[in-house]
Amino acid sequence: MDTGEQEELARDKLLERLLPEEPCAGEAGAGPGEFASRLAPGEDPPGCGELRAAHAGSEVALYGWIQRRRDHGGLLFIDLRDRTGLVQLVFNSEGDRELFAAAESLRSEYVIAVRGEVVRRDPDNVNPALKTGEIEVRVKSLEILNCSKTPPFYIEDGLQVDENLRLRYRYLDLRRPENYRRLEMRHRMVKLIRDHLDSCGFLEIETPMLTRSTPEGARDYLVPSRTSPGSFYALPQSPQLFKQLLMAAGVERYFQIARCFRDEDLRADRQPEFTQIDIEISFLGRERLFAIIEGMMARLFGNLLGRELSLPFPRLTYREAMDRFGSDKPDLRFGMELVDCSEPARESEFKIFRAALEKGGVVKALRVPGKGGASRKEIDDLVKLAVEFGAGGLAWMIREEEGWRSPIAKFFSPALLGRIGERTEAAPGDLLLFAAGDAALCSEVLGRLRLHLAPEELSPEPHFLWVVDFPLFEYDAAEKRLSSAHHPFTAPHEEDLHLLEKDPLAVRSQAYDLVLNGVELGSGSNRIHRREIQMQIFKILGLSEAEAMEKFSFLLEAFEYGVPPHGGIALGLDRLAALFTGDDSIRQVIAFPKTAAGSCLLTGAPAPVEPKQLRELGIAVRSASKDGGPGR
């Protein structure tokens, strides 16, 4: 036993003397105590942070945690914290001596209940930094509801503590007011979303968490079945198939605040389990859905951030987005659009450009305003970056008051340079970056450079955007086959149906993404609702008829019983919430997040299980993995 624990015990003894009745009663509802009964029906009393000068003269009961103690010997101040804020309690040694002794025993994070009188402070003693700074509470009775060890970190906003530690003591971390506000923001968002969708005629319906593993997509989290040894459930990557079946069931408008699971490596904006606002609608298609989502965003931004959105949101096709911004989720808060310079480049003497064009490629430019003063090293770093992004190289030109500075300018006639200047709208002091080669690669590389070189000051206005007409398939180089760009249930674009067989990569889909400030908030599509087209898609994806029937017979069968045309979208609630709270990581807006390795530092999950449990499941573990549990 260390000295800390001994001190702890000594303090407990002291409290027992001072407070004979359950000094550290842990369980709420431990008898109908004086204070517990006060919480009974009727209205809630004002919280600590809600007391104002108007309450002066009234008697209040307060419950909360000790934020801070300022002991002046004969006079003792306590900042009492609950979720509403802080209020100062005063204990005076000239009053009740037993009460004062009890107050002296209080320490950080003790949970107490007090009764006392709200009094105005002398004008000299007002604390303008505190919302409750005009008053204080003269305590008449005190009950210690629970003691606390000294917390490993101080409970206050803006603290810089190792995330490791905060996650291990997440319940303490969450006591910090800014974290309460995060939880509250998320709650408000979900409430508004429910209200909005309800008013649009949607039904919230829960779908199974234990479902079957399906091919395509992310790695599944598997759950072994006890009753069918050797068989597994999968946790849903999304409720995709169930919501389509709900359309088959005639629900017409479904939504769910749905937990989803994907066993992939994590990022600041990716957790193994996350929440989607999952929506599906029959008959009315994309336009109606867009309007519903736009209305939802307007409600959220209006109510929670006081921002009015201009509706409807602009749209770009996937092709346009890639051509102009080099991204399928362009950040429209700034310009710097990519410009095709193939035509003047073709007439230049620059061999690299001409070779790229002769192979059917393009030459594209990114204009970086005011970056003409960049040092040689800065430019070299950009070239390095471009190569990292997959480019063969990066050419550059700087527009000067008179003429151009560039290692490649000599390959261009003054007339050609003039045309490039016109196309790119280059002004003196601007830097032009050129990529040459495959069109998609050039766009992507310049698109990433565009983000890298984005202005520091960005428009505070939210810039929403629908990106539509995504390709239906993409080529999976690892698997050497086609895979769905969105998912296998996405309907092909009607106009491109004839291309399915001969040029599937050219087929556009009816899929779309909602993008905000360069962040993909969600994606959706009109779905296939005809069995033969679904089978055709499966076939192109390399799924035989037998496999398709084995994995998806339930869906294909449903298609034989009159499924309405339908479509829907799933929006990432965590990302949206992080955006609203101004956080970089979605961990901040998840009550109990996991680390980048997928472990929970609070509970120690994932952890080994008892051999008996494995036997019941018919599972043998081949090699004990590491140690199990987080390092502490």
Next chain:
RNA sequence: GGAGCUGUGGUGUAGCGGUUAACAUGCCGGCCUGUCACGCCGGAGAUCGCGGGUUCAAUUCCCGUCAGCUCCGCCA
């Protein structure tokens, strides 16, 4: 799977091939009747993430490993 960054009293940091491992804060004790990040005085508290190597000597240099974070791959 790959790369980078981080790891020193409870917490946040400093430090250096040989230190009594420094500072702040917190904690404990004492004093204090108007503080509000109270103040003053005193005290306790660290095998420098873990393992190995180099060296007369490693918290410091090297290798490995673990944990956390960030990024690439991956994420229909």
